[in-house]
Amino acid sequence: MFLLAVSVDTDPELLLARVLDGLRFGSGYGALALALVMIYKATGVLNFAQGELALLGIYIAWALSVGWGWPIIIAVILAMFATATLAAGIERTIIRPFDPSNHLPLVIVTLGLFLAINSFVAVTWTTDLKALPSMFPKGNVFAVGVAHLTWSGLGMFITVLVMLGAVTLLLNRTKVGLAFRAVSSNIESAELVGIKVGQTLQFGWALAAAIGTLAGALLVPELQVLDPNVMLSTLVFAFAGAALGGLDSPKGAVIGGILVGLIRNVVVQSVSFIPSELSVGAAVFVILLVLLVKPSGLFGSSKVVRV
Amino acid sequence: MTPRTIVEGSALHRRVQGANWSLWIITIAILPFLVAIPLKPSVFGNSYTIGLGNVNEAIAWAVAVLGLNLLTGFNGQLSLGNSFFVGTGAYLTGGLVQTYHWSYLSTLVVVIPVCLAIGLIVGVPALRIQGLYLALVTFGLAAVFPTIVKLDQLDRFTHGSNGLNIESKLLPADWMPIQGTLEAIRKIPLIGDWTGTDTFSSRQNEAIYAYFLLVMIAAASFLLARNLIKSRPGRALIAIRDNEIGAEVSGINLSLYKAGAFGASALLSGVAGTMLAIDKNFVSPDELGINFAIFLVVGLIVGGSANLKGSLIGGFAVIFVRQWATQTKEVPLIGWELNGPYGQMVLGILLIALMFAMPGGIAYGLTKIRSRIYRVVPADHRGEAPTG
Amino acid sequence: MSEALLHVSDLEAAYGDVKVLHGIDFTVNVGDISVVLGANGAGKTTTLRAICGQVHTSGSIAFNGAEISQEATADIVRRGIAHVPQGRGTFPELTVTDNLEAGAFVRKDPEINADIDKWFEVFPVLGERPDQLAGSLSGGEQQMLAVARAMMSRPRLLLLDEPSLGLAPIIIEDLFGRLAAINADEGMTMLIVEQNANLALAVASHAYVLEAGTIAISGEPEVLSGDEAVRRAYLGY
Ligand SMILES: Nc1ncnc2c1ncn2[C@@H]1O[C@H](COP(=O)(O)OP(=O)(O)OP(=O)(O)O)[C@@H](O)[C@H]1O
Ligand SMILES: [Mg+2]
Numbered sequence: 001m002f003l004l005a006v007s008v009d010t011d012p013e014l015l016l017a018r019v020l021d022g023l024r025f026g027s028g029y030g031a032l033a034l035a036l037v038m039i040y041k042a043t044g045v046l047n048f049a050q051g052e053l054a055l056l057g058i059y060i061a062w063a064l065s066v067g068w069g070w071p072i073i074i075a076v077i078l079a080m081f082a083t084a085t086l087a088a089g090i091e092r093t094i095i096r097p098f099d100p101s102n103h104l105p106l107v108i109v110t111l112g113l114f115l116a117i118n119s120f121v122a123v124t125w126t127t128d129l130k131a132l133p134s135m136f137p138k139g140n141v142f143a144v145g146v147a148h149l150t151w152s153g154l155g156m157f158i159t160v161l162v163m164l165g166a167v168t169l170l171l172n173r174t175k176v177g178l179a180f181r182a183v184s185s186n187i188e189s190a191e192l193v194g195i196k197v198g199q200t201l202q203f204g205w206a207l208a209a210a211i212g213t214l215a216g217a218l219l220v221p222e223l224q225v226l227d228p229n230v231m232l233s234t235l236v237f238a239f240a241g242a243a244l245g246g247l248d249s250p251k252g253a254v255i256g257g258i259l260v261g262l263i264r265n266v267v268v269q270s271v272s273f274i275p276s277e278l279s280v281g282a283a284v285f286v287i288l289l290v291l292l293v294k295p296s297g298l299f300g301s302s303k304v305v306r307v
Numbered sequence: 308m309t310p311r312t313i314v315e316g317s318a319l320h321r322r323v324q325g326a327n328w329s330l331w332i333i334t335i336a337i338l339p340f341l342v343a344i345p346l347k348p349s350v351f352g353n354s355y356t357i358g359l360g361n362v363n364e365a366i367a368w369a370v371a372v373l374g375l376n377l378l379t380g381f382n383g384q385l386s387l388g389n390s391f392f393v394g395t396g397a398y399l400t401g402g403l404v405q406t407y408h409w410s411y412l413s414t415l416v417v418v419i420p421v422c423l424a425i426g427l428i429v430g431v432p433a434l435r436i437q438g439l440y441l442a443l444v445t446f447g448l449a450a451v452f453p454t455i456v457k458l459d460q461l462d463r464f465t466h467g468s469n470g471l472n473i474e475s476k477l478l479p480a481d482w483m484p485i486q487g488t489l490e491a492i493r494k495i496p497l498i499g500d501w502t503g504t505d506t507f508s509s510r511q512n513e514a515i516y517a518y519f520l521l522v523m524i525a526a527a528s529f530l531l532a533r534n535l536i537k538s539r540p541g542r543a544l545i546a547i548r549d550n551e552i553g554a555e556v557s558g559i560n561l562s563l564y565k566a567g568a569f570g571a572s573a574l575l576s577g578v579a580g581t582m583l584a585i586d587k588n589f590v591s592p593d594e595l596g597i598n599f600a601i602f603l604v605v606g607l608i609v610g611g612s613a614n615l616k617g618s619l620i621g622g623f624a625v626i627f628v629r630q631w632a633t634q635t636k637e638v639p640l641i642g643w644e645l646n647g648p649y650g651q652m653v654l655g656i657l658l659i660a661l662m663f664a665m666p667g668g669i670a671y672g673l674t675k676i677r678s679r680i681y682r683v684v685p686a687d688h689r690g691e692a693p694t695g
Numbered sequence: 696m697s698e699a700l701l702h703v704s705d706l707e708a709a710y711g712d713v714k715v716l717h718g719i720d721f722t723v724n725v726g727d728i729s730v731v732l733g734a735n736g737a738g739k740t741t742t743l744r745a746i747c748g749q750v751h752t753s754g755s756i757a758f759n760g761a762e763i764s765q766e767a768t769a770d771i772v773r774r775g776i777a778h779v780p781q782g783r784g785t786f787p788e789l790t791v792t793d794n795l796e797a798g799a800f801v802r803k804d805p806e807i808n809a810d811i812d813k814w815f816e817v818f819p820v821l822g823e824r825p826d827q828l829a830g831s832l833s834g835g836e837q838q839m840l841a842v843a844r845a846m847m848s849r850p851r852l853l854l855l856d857e858p859s860l861g862l863a864p865i866i867i868e869d870l871f872g873r874l875a876a877i878n879a880d881e882g883m884t885m886l887i888v889e890q891n892a893n894l895a896l897a898v899a900s901h902a903y904v905l906e907a908g909t910i911a912i913s914g915e916p917e918v919l920s921g922d923e924a925v926r927r928a929y930l931g932y
Contacts, residue, residue, distance in 0.1 A: 116655030284447030
């Protein structure tokens with residue numbers, strides 16, 4: 001009886017509109033997932049504070065652009081530097097003293113950071129709603145009926161691909177990248193070839209924070225609200241994207257994030273029996289199915305992960 | 308200072324154990340009367356409120372953390388979604404009591420099998436999905452729970468995003484000697500003075516009744532968990548955590564035990580949900596989302612993973628440290644004022660500091676401190692134990 | 696005639712409260728192959744880890760005249776010590792070539808690629824699979840990779856921890872032949888920890904026996920082979 005009620009919306013314009021929405025938001029999730037994967041690859045730890053570091057960056061960008069009237073792009077770049085510096089400091093002072101092979105205390109430390117940074121933002125900038133300007137021009141690249149590709153949508157998508165390309169090049173073509181991969185593969189041996197493990201991880205934290213801040217600065221203007229809770233739901237979708245793509249694969253993170261965006265906006269909206277409030281549930285369900293077939297995500301390597 | 312050695316099973320050991328147990332029982336019996344009228348201690352210019360409601364909530368949390376401990380601490384499956392089971396228990400109790408006028412305790416008849424079943428169902432895919440992937444999928448589960456509760460189709464039962472107010476109260480029966488005990492406690496010097504002089508209102512009586520009910524449920528849960536851990540299946544769970552392949556080749560049925568761990572964990576979590584409903588007479592979707600799930604993990608690790616006492620400590624730590632953090636309005640000694648949403652910041656910093664001080668959790672920290680004072684050695688080492 | 700490259704004196708090391716090395720002294724001369732024998736748990740691995748700054752120590756470790764006992768591992772490696780740890784310690788998720796490049800991490804000269812080619816020639820099994828992930832190599836191949844990777848840093852002293860572990864006898868002989876050749880061709884100084892005493896003593900110029908954290912016997916390999924106790928405990932005849 002239930003099955004009879006299923007109907008799939010097939011209006012092509014509506015479908016296109018949803019696909020474009022999915023790509024737009026998915027790019028943002030993918031970008032944050034990329035940041036998560038950088039930290040996971042290096043340390044095996046899920047950084048719960050990743051979203052909040054980005055939140056801090058977004059508010060800094062907001063303060064510089066809306067408060068001081070600086071161009072938004074400059075504001076975002078400065079915010080990326082600021083959060084990268086902060087993250088490097090955090091790594092040095094409160095992450096490095098911990099035994100890197102014992103993950104549980106580290107997870108709690110990132111949860112502590114999550115709470116502290118969130119609260120810091122709320123105290124500093126209040127919980128009033130704000131709006132972050134977009135880095136991209138207003139208007140549409142093209143529009144077909146209800147479907148329109150905005151400049152910001154296109155810009156986000158391209159930015160995320162450029163980010164992924166840059167990260168991939170960095171990892172595979174530079175010495176820092178080699179150190180990073182070596183550390184994530186075998187910390188002891190990395191030390192034995194003369195890699196400064198602490199500094200490498202610090203670099204990873206800084207890079208991830210910058211990536212996360214950029215992800216937030218892309219996404220928040222699309223969400224049209226800025227308040228201290230804005231990154232929490234985004235973090236959930238980014239986690240989902242990272243799991244879907246494979247926790248240790250930068251490419252997987254971006255693709256996974258985009259897929260999560262598409263699931264949310266296309267699958268859930270188009271299939272009538274899924275109540276739209278259950279978009280999170282649908283995303284989780286799809287990920288569950290994928291992981292059942294491929295337990296380490298679409299692109300992850302199947303190294304046994306011990307927690 | 309060299310620790311004093313106590314031989315296991317000796318008269319001294321029995322005395323120490325007896326003293327420990329008596330202290331526990333007396334504390335448990337007196338505690339609710341001391342905090343039924345909320346205490347308002349003032350420390351370094353900050354005033355705090357500690358009431359019986361907090362204690363009751365902490366007891367429920369202890370059971371919820373215990374549920375997570377079975378799964379994550381003892382079996383090594385990291386779950387960030389146990390709030391789903393807690394929420395299921397809380398809403399089942401709430402709905403049955405409010406809509407169908409069941410009594411609180413009788414709802415356990417439904418909560419226990421339903422949560423067990425959901426746990427087993429979730430446990431099956433978890434056989435294939437491991438480590439942090441499992442953590443992330445279960446985190447999704449935690450995120451989904453509030454959206455399910457808020458579904459229009461369930462509104463009649465859950466009252467949607469407003470939360471479910473349970474009007475039925477838990478009334479102590481007339482024969483229960485609450486007032487009598489109160490008077491007896493007031494006769495104890497020093498401690499007795501804390502309880503004030505007024506007779507307790509009916510609300511305080513209810514809270515005290517709820518407290519003892521919760522203590523009994525919690526005691527049963529901890530006893531069950533302890534027996535499980537010490538039994539053969541319990542050792543199998545631990546063996547799987549420590550070395551999955553090793554456990555499998557020594558003949559342990561992985562699917563059975565891993566799904567079973569999920570089932571047992573969900574069962575206890577559901578019971579904890581019932582306990583929360585008993586304590587608060589109110590359940591709301593937004594309290595049972597990812598924040599709840601995260602704080603369960605915090606309780607687990609701060610208390611001490613794979614340690615039963617740790618679950619108790621963890622449950623209390625989550626409630627009281629949170630309370631403490633939100634009520635602290637001035638930094639001690641420095642005198643900075645904290646006006647605004649500082650509570651989380653204090654909490655976050657405290658969590659980090661705690662991990663620095665006791666990375667294994669409070670329970671292990673306490674054991675370490677205790678072992679500086681005295682150390683219990685098995686009886687067959689008697690020859691080596693220094694006398695006196 | 697020979698000058699000391701590594702001079703260890705009164706070295707103590709502990710894991711937590713448990714002391715593992717109780718004050719050991721030894722010297723490795725330039726161009727020598729020194730061998731450390733000893734039972735399981737005697738502290739051989741700990742000795743090598745101590746030299747590399749991977750365990751807390753007291754006492755003195757002088758390398759090339761400089762005191763290194765308090766330096767960080769990464770700095771010790773830069774001074775010219777390479778360590779092939781017990782259990783190989785390659786980077787399983789990296790390709791063979793990337794492993795070798797990582798081995799040259801401390802170098803800044805332009806000859807890294809030439810060196811990679813050179814080691815591919817010395818160990819043709821590696822040259823045949825430059826893009827294979829190290830984790831999927833066979834045990835013997837991994838050991839070759841571990842040695843080559845260590846040599847990529849152009850060290851002055853090579854530490855090898857049980858290179859024969861888990862290898863077939865014929866591979867072990869091959870490996871020791873190559874190590875002797877590297878020693879002869881490049882003048883590479885080596886400190887080798889081994890259980891396979893026969894082979895190790897055959898290439899050694901000096902040998903030590905470690906027992907429960909102290910050096911019980913030391914001397915020329917011939918002296919050790921002649922020692923009744925050593926023969927029975929390590930040589931099996
Ligand atoms: N990380 C550690 N923590 C505590 N004790 C350790 C640690 N590593 C080694 N030990 C102890 O130190 C002692 C010496 O160990 P070591 O690894 O140096 O032995 P070994 O001579 O290399 O033995 P094998 O031949 O088995 O490799 C052993 O008793 C071992 O149990
Ligand atoms: Mg060893």
